Amino acid sequence: MKVRTVFLAVLMILAAIYLLAPVVWMFLLSIITQSEALSVPPHWIPHAPTLENYAAFFNPTERQATMGADAIANMPHAMLNSVIVGLSVAVANVVLGSMAAYSFARLQFKGSGVLMMAYLVSRMVPAVGIMIPLYVVMQRLGLLNNIFSLILVETTETLPFSIWLLASYFRTIPRDLEEAARIDRCNWLQAMIKVFLPVATPCLVATGVFGFMSSWGSFLYPLLFTSGLGNTTMPVIISNFATDINADYGLLATSGVLAVIPPFILAFWFQRWIVGGFTSGAVKG
Amino acid sequence: MTTMQAEPLALASGQPGQPSIWRRLFPYWLNLPSVLVLLGLVAYPVGLSFWISLHAMSFRRPKRFPFVGLDNYINAVTSPEFLSALVVTLKFSVAAVALIVLMGLALALLLNVPMRGRGMLRALVLVPWAIPPIVNATLWQLIFDPHVGAFNGLLLQLGLIDKYQAWLVDPNLALLIVVFAHAWNHVPLATIILLAALQAIPRELYEAALIDRTSRWRVFRAITLPWLLRPILIVMILQTMGALRAFDLFYVLTGGGPGNSTTTLAWLTYQTSFVYLDVGKGSTYSYIIMGLTLVVALFYLRGFYKRGDVE
Numbered sequence: 001m002k003v004r005t006v007f008l009a010v011l012m013i014l015a016a017i018y019l020l021a022p023v024v025w026m027f028l029l030s031i032i033t034q035s036e037a038l039s040v041p042p043h044w045i046p047h048a049p050t051l052e053n054y055a056a057f058f059n060p061t062e063r064q065a066t067m068g069a070d071a072i073a074n075m076p077h078a079m080l081n082s083v084i085v086g087l088s089v090a091v092a093n094v095v096l097g098s099m100a101a102y103s104f105a106r107l108q109f110k111g112s113g114v115l116m117m118a119y120l121v122s123r124m125v126p127a128v129g130i131m132i133p134l135y136v137v138m139q140r141l142g143l144l145n146n147i148f149s150l151i152l153v154e155t156t157e158t159l160p161f162s163i164w165l166l167a168s169y170f171r172t173i174p175r176d177l178e179e180a181a182r183i184d185r186c187n188w189l190q191a192m193i194k195v196f197l198p199v200a201t202p203c204l205v206a207t208g209v210f211g212f213m214s215s216w217g218s219f220l221y222p223l224l225f226t227s228g229l230g231n232t233t234m235p236v237i238i239s240n241f242a243t244d245i246n247a248d249y250g251l252l253a254t255s256g257v258l259a260v261i262p263p264f265i266l267a268f269w270f271q272r273w274i275v276g277g278f279t280s281g282a283v284k285g
Numbered sequence: 286m287t288t289m290q291a292e293p294l295a296l297a298s299g300q301p302g303q304p305s306i307w308r309r310l311f312p313y314w315l316n317l318p319s320v321l322v323l324l325g326l327v328a329y330p331v332g333l334s335f336w337i338s339l340h341a342m343s344f345r346r347p348k349r350f351p352f353v354g355l356d357n358y359i360n361a362v363t364s365p366e367f368l369s370a371l372v373v374t375l376k377f378s379v380a381a382v383a384l385i386v387l388m389g390l391a392l393a394l395l396l397n398v399p400m401r402g403r404g405m406l407r408a409l410v411l412v413p414w415a416i417p418p419i420v421n422a423t424l425w426q427l428i429f430d431p432h433v434g435a436f437n438g439l440l441l442q443l444g445l446i447d448k449y450q451a452w453l454v455d456p457n458l459a460l461l462i463v464v465f466a467h468a469w470n471h472v473p474l475a476t477i478i479l480l481a482a483l484q485a486i487p488r489e490l491y492e493a494a495l496i497d498r499t500s501r502w503r504v505f506r507a508i509t510l511p512w513l514l515r516p517i518l519i520v521m522i523l524q525t526m527g528a529l530r531a532f533d534l535f536y537v538l539t540g541g542g543p544g545n546s547t548t549t550l551a552w553l554t555y556q557t558s559f560v561y562l563d564v565g566k567g568s569t570y571s572y573i574i575m576g577l578t579l580v581v582a583l584f585y586l587r588g589f590y591k592r593g594d595v596e
Contacts, residue, residue: 008395008398009400009402011395012400012402012406015395016406016409018469019406019409019410019412020409020412022424022428022469023412025424025428025435026427029427029433037433038432040438040449041441041442042435042438044438096319097319099315099316099318099319100318100319102315103312103313103315103316107312108312109309109313112312122327122328124578124579124582125327125578126551126574128530128532128551128555128574129530129572129574129578130334130571131554131555131558131571132334132337132558132564132571133329133331133333133334133337133568134326134330136333136337137326137330137333152322152326153326155322156323156326156327159319159322159323160323163319213415216417217416217418217419217420219417219418219419219533219536220533220555224559235420239419239422239536241423242419242422243536243540249430252427253423259420260415260417260420263417264412264415267412267415268408268411271408271411274411
């Protein structure tokens with residue numbers, strides 16, 4: 001029994017290393033200078049930790065401005081764009097998704113099965129499969145270099161999953177609640193606002209979080225639709241940085257750390273919901 | 286025409302005078318925005334993509350749009366670049382899905398053992414999942430970097446190499462590294478799904494086995510594995526689709542190289558369409574990717590239903 005406990009403990013430590021070590025390495029590189037990063041063998045524990053790489057994104061020194069060039073200058077704006085797109089996608093998912101989901105959970109109508117199937121099938125279409133026509137469409141609409149194009153495509157990419165997730169949750173909300181409200185002479189809209197939506201709130205929030213995180217990490221569409229560094233989103237700036245052979249390692253690592261902070265916060269905050277959402281989506285999806 | 290139980294909460298049931306057509310259409314109104322968005326930005330592009338793939342279209346000469354029928358498809362399937370990309374895609378997908386399922390299963394089994402620290406480890410599983418693919422690529426680039434890479438540092442200190450190497454320029458290693466990096470990002474999803482499946486197995490089954498003093502391995506084969514088959518299939522479907530469309534890692538880590546050793550169909554589609562601007566050919570490749578996705582889904586689903594019959 002003792003041997004088994006030790007064995008399991010070792011396995012858990014190995015698992016923790018596997019899950020954490022890559023991120024820790026990026027974080028380490030972000031808090032040391034370029035010269036310390038270049039030391040061989042690497043300093044697993046930084047000798048002179050510094051925040052100068054983080055400061056660079058607000059107030060770059062001359063060397064940093066040369067090394068980081070466009071990437072540094074555009075990062076704050078790109079982050080803001082990512083936030084705007086993410087929040088819009090989140091809101092669009094919650095509003096459109098809950099409308100559709102309500103119809104599946106509460107109303108009976110012809111073709112509901114087919115419609116749900118169509119939603120699920122549209123989720124299978126890969127972005128690389130439709131990126132060319134979408135580019136053509138955005139060009140015709142004059143939406144290239146406009147983050148509205150990103151809001152549109154990210155919403156379509158996440159909406160089917162949101163509908164599925166919300167519909168499964170709405171089905172678990174007892175009808176009695178709304179019926180009680182109706183007996184209290186609320187009309188349908190009042191029953192919705194006063195009774196149904198408050199109960200559904202946790203799932204609405206989770207749906208928004210999913211939408212935000214998905215669009216926050218999306219790279220292919222902004223790469224194609226936004227050509228200038230000045231009006232693109234965070235992943236494009238990072239990719240630009242990462243493929244620049246002269247890039248400063250510390251600045252590159254720092255941009256990565258900055259980009260994972262929002263998803264990390266959301267992931268741990270909504271841990272229970274994310275786990276539940278995946279499993280409910282996966283069991284039948 | 287009052288269906289008592291069917292739609293007690295439909296829009297205007299409080300006002301009997303309201304025409305019922307409005308009530309009957311209400312669910313469709315609710316779906317209209319979603320349907321419009323998906324029609325315009327998924328269904329229409331899928332159709333348009335096919336239409337473009339039947340033409341010799343190039344972004345270089347946007348005015349010309351000559352119809353060439355299935356020529357693009359015939360040229361594609363006979364061209365060495367396509368065949369090479371197909372082979373690389375298959376290698377990448379098979380390796381990535383296998384690694385994700387194995388690692389995901391191993392982690393799920395570990396996390397299902399009641400012991401201290403389990404809750405913490407369950408939370409840590411979300412770390413790789415929460416990382417955006419482009420940051421995942423950056424992360425692994427910093428690990429396999431020829432000048433500052435942790436991988437080099439580790440091997441050097443263990444005495445396995447005597448000087449730093451550029452790992453990503455080796456054609457065989459490059460694909461392996463991309464597989465590993467892709468898997469790291471996607472293992473959590475597999476773990477979460479499989480862990481939920483493990484927790485759904487009725488405890489009584491294990492208790493019966495315990496009384497019979499069955500060996501652990503036999504318990505796993507006889508009870509755990511059969512219960513996991515369906516979720517494993519789901520993980521395989523999701524992950525194969527994910528592998529077929531993987532793009533970000535290739536963009537940052539290898540750019541399809543060295544040579545074309547990591548040029549998958551997704552990468553070839555991007556290169557053909559947005560670097561060489563040959564959109565007709567690119568659409569053909571992208572259609573082939575969608576076809577593969579569909580075949581994979583059907584293939585797995587078939588296996589899925591077959592199993593269902595047996596049980």
